Amino acid sequence: MTRVCGPTVDDETRCIHYRTPTDIIAIRFRCCGRYYPCHLCHAESEDHEAVQWPVAERETKAILCGVCKTELTISTYLSVLNCPDCGSAFNEGCRLHTHLYFEVT
Numbered sequence: 001m002t003r004v005c006g007p008t009v010d011d012e013t014r015c016i017h018y019r020t021p022t023d024i025i026a027i028r029f030r031c032c033g034r035y036y037p038c039h040l041c042h043a044e045s046e047d048h049e050a051v052q053w054p055v056a057e058r059e060t061k062a063i064l065c066g067v068c069k070t071e072l073t074i075s076t077y078l079s080v081l082n083c084p085d086c087g088s089a090f091n092e093g094c095r096l097h098t099h100l101y102f103e104v105t
């Protein structure tokens with residue numbers, strides 16, 4: 001099973017920073033290849049700066065649904081509001097932080 005790093009508080013990828021009912025995804029960081037629930041988890045657990053995924057690599061599977069454990073591509077994740085596999089709602093607030101994880105044009 002895909003391991004999620006950082007200070008998680010349950011097995012659906014919620015962490016000490018974001019733990020509402022819809023905070024159910026983890027993101028694999030391009031810099032270290034590890035899954036973290038959020039950018040703060042990455043910053044606290046690693047000693048390097050986070051690297052954003054380039055637009056050219058949006059077909060990479062880098063999002064983990066914490067409910068069904070399906071890995072989504074970045075382009076899929078950015079185009080849906082629910083997990084295409086289990087239908088769980090994703091936190092819309094994450095959209096505000098898109099630029100922290102993905103290069104935006």
Ligand SMILES: [Zn+2]
Nearest residue numbers: 029031032046
């Ligand atoms: Zn990293």
Ligand SMILES: [Zn+2]
Nearest residue numbers: 015017038041
């Ligand atoms: Zn966190």
Ligand SMILES: [Zn+2]
Nearest residue numbers: 065068083086
């Ligand atoms: Zn799912």
